[in-house]
Amino acid sequence: MGNSAAAETSSVQSVDRALQILNILADKGECGVTEIALALGIHKSTASRLLSELLSYELVEQVAERGRYRLGLGLVRLAGHVTASLEPVSGSRTITRALAAAVGETVNISVLDGNQVLYVDQVTGPTIVAMRSWIGNRVEAHCTSTGKALTAWLDEPARIAARPKRWIQYMPNTIMNAADLESELAQVRERGWALAVEEMEPGLVAIAAPLRDPYGEVVATLAVSGPAYRITPDRYEDIANQVVEAARKLSGKVEF
Amino acid sequence: MGNSAAAETSSVQSVDRALQILNILADKGECGVTEIALALGIHKSTASRLLSELLSYELVEQVAERGRYRLGLGLVRLAGHVTASLEPVSGSRTITRALAAAVGETVNISVLDGNQVLYVDQVTGPTIVAMRSWIGNRVEAHCTSTGKALTAWLDEPARIAARPKRWIQYMPNTIMNAADLESELAQVRERGWALAVEEMEPGLVAIAAPLRDPYGEVVATLAVSGPAYRITPDRYEDIANQVVEAARKLSGKVEF
DNA sequence: AGCGGAGTTGCCCATTGCGCAACACTAAGC
DNA sequence: GCTTAGTGTTGCGCAATGGGCAACTCCGCT
Numbered sequence: 001m002g003n004s005a006a007a008e009t010s011s012v013q014s015v016d017r018a019l020q021i022l023n024i025l026a027d028k029g030e031c032g033v034t035e036i037a038l039a040l041g042i043h044k045s046t047a048s049r050l051l052s053e054l055l056s057y058e059l060v061e062q063v064a065e066r067g068r069y070r071l072g073l074g075l076v077r078l079a080g081h082v083t084a085s086l087e088p089v090s091g092s093r094t095i096t097r098a099l100a101a102a103v104g105e106t107v108n109i110s111v112l113d114g115n116q117v118l119y120v121d122q123v124t125g126p127t128i129v130a131m132r133s134w135i136g137n138r139v140e141a142h143c144t145s146t147g148k149a150l151t152a153w154l155d156e157p158a159r160i161a162a163r164p165k166r167w168i169q170y171m172p173n174t175i176m177n178a179a180d181l182e183s184e185l186a187q188v189r190e191r192g193w194a195l196a197v198e199e200m201e202p203g204l205v206a207i208a209a210p211l212r213d214p215y216g217e218v219v220a221t222l223a224v225s226g227p228a229y230r231i232t233p234d235r236y237e238d239i240a241n242q243v244v245e246a247a248r249k250l251s252g253k254v255e256f
Numbered sequence: 257m258g259n260s261a262a263a264e265t266s267s268v269q270s271v272d273r274a275l276q277i278l279n280i281l282a283d284k285g286e287c288g289v290t291e292i293a294l295a296l297g298i299h300k301s302t303a304s305r306l307l308s309e310l311l312s313y314e315l316v317e318q319v320a321e322r323g324r325y326r327l328g329l330g331l332v333r334l335a336g337h338v339t340a341s342l343e344p345v346s347g348s349r350t351i352t353r354a355l356a357a358a359v360g361e362t363v364n365i366s367v368l369d370g371n372q373v374l375y376v377d378q379v380t381g382p383t384i385v386a387m388r389s390w391i392g393n394r395v396e397a398h399c400t401s402t403g404k405a406l407t408a409w410l411d412e413p414a415r416i417a418a419r420p421k422r423w424i425q426y427m428p429n430t431i432m433n434a435a436d437l438e439s440e441l442a443q444v445r446e447r448g449w450a451l452a453v454e455e456m457e458p459g460l461v462a463i464a465a466p467l468r469d470p471y472g473e474v475v476a477t478l479a480v481s482g483p484a485y486r487i488t489p490d491r492y493e494d495i496a497n498q499v500v501e502a503a504r505k506l507s508g509k510v511e512f
Numbered sequence: 513a514g515c516g517g518a519g520t521t522g523c524c525c526a527t528t529g530c531g532c533a534a535c536a537c538t539a540a541g542c
Numbered sequence: 543g544c545t546t547a548g549t550g551t552t553g554c555g556c557a558a559t560g561g562g563c564a565a566c567t568c569c570g571c572t
Binding site: 012014019052057075 | 268275278282312
């Protein structure tokens with residue numbers, strides 16, 4: 001009880017426990033030592049020592065002296081290295097910047113994480129700021145253009161696994177059943193790009209194209225997003241063509 | 257040799273080693289098992305088992321089967337929870353969004369990390385996208401408005417520690433010595449806000465104000481950034497006033 | 513085909529992680 | 543102000559686990 005499936009195959013129990021603590025804190029936000037000990041089925045002195053180790057690397061932090069724990073900024077620093085390593089080879093960032101400049105909207109790159117979209121890179125609208133950004137947050141795959149582009153080319157079992165557990169009506173336009181979603185994904189495959197118009201949030205329009213590895217597998221997506229009053233229907237085709245072209249250029253450069 | 261200072265006070269050696277592996281991968285990008293074992297002074301079978309554990313939680317990933325390792329997307333997911341927990345209390349995000357809408361430029365929140373600025377939150381220009389973003393990347397503190405706002409109110413030893421190890425001339429406007437930096441920080445304290453005009457990157461202008469905890473300590477900054485052709489000198493005062501006002505509102509809400 | 517090196521895994525032993533007990537600290541109730 | 547209950551921390555000793563060794567598989571190079 002309280003042990004993950006990973007624990008069943010664990011070869012280093014104490015490391016496994018420490019990493020489970022990180023997941024518990026991710027789920028609950030903040031936790032006390034005793035609470036974590038109970039969740040893991042270990043003694044509170046054990047939990048305290050594991051937390052102390054994580055604390056020394058700043059993967060967790062204490063809300064107050066001798067108080068509850070939460071995830072720490074050390075994770076943000078490490079994650080920054082992940083996004084740095086995701087950056088395509090020299091010159092590729094110019095493709096996403098050029099696209100952002102040409103279209104005048106935000107451009108991002110995402111990967112599929114279970115049944116959700118995980119944002120891993122972003123270039124804001126016409127901007128000169130060279131700061132790399134990436135987004136740890138994620139949204140449901142079925143009601144975003146990136147999610148549709150990520151799942152459209154999966155085989156059927158994988159597409160079914162990527163469907164939401166519950167169909168929530170975020171917006172009047174939100175897709176609410178499997179048949180409509182499959183129909184939508186068929187259109188994505190036919191066109192080569194995905195569209196989402198006010199399905200997740202009022203006024204938000206996004207157009208996405210797949211990024212493929214050398215084997216042709218879809219490993220990420222490239223997307224443009226902006227407000228509906230700027231990305232009007234008459235611009236969809238043109239923006240889509242630009243996204244698809246940029247995605248084609250990037251597909252030979254990005255590896256995940 | 258190969259052991260961190262933390263290892264000297266470590267109470268869980270194997271967890272300590274696993275976390276050192278993460279730092280090694282952050283530094284080197286990619287590593288083999290044998291390389292990591294040598295760096296840590298442990299047997300390669302030990303390194304392999306520790307990596308296997310990190311792999312099962314996706315904190316690392318293998319570039320190829322039986323190949324080299326690098327940091328994994330599991331870190332991005334965990335870090336996303338950190339930024340979620342950094343989000344100010346209900347309603348506060350409206351302050352940064354309102355500021356972004358009013359000024360028409362990108363707004364971000366940063367903290368000081370050694371002698372660099374670590375970006376922890378960002379709202380892009382007038383946008384409807386509700387996705388939270390944060391930036392694991394960091395830049396030198398002395399040549400950004402956020403860095404100046406973060407360090408201006410430190411005591412002298414801390415300000416000296418926050419100076420760059422080497423004064424690199426990124427731009428003609430870049431501050432290149434301690435005296436000029438101290439003078440600039442004195443102005444920041446006097447005005448209550450910091451300015452950086454093309455010091456880090458061509459065309460980039462940023463204005464930042466400190467975010468204080470209930471004890472008045474500067475714990476983060478709020479900044480607006482954009483291109484020089486839009487953020488012209490005649491707009492500095494007005495933007496600064498809006499940033500200071502938004503920072504004042506946020507200071508009672510943000511805790512780190 | 514042979515060699516060298518990297519990564520993996522079974523096994524056994526010594527070291528380390530862990531539970532126990534005791535302590536320090538804090539908040540709540542009277 | 544005192545008492546009680548609960549939380550988090552730490553010294554200690556023991557047994558369970560982590561880790562080194564050896565052997566294996568796999569792959570690239572000659």
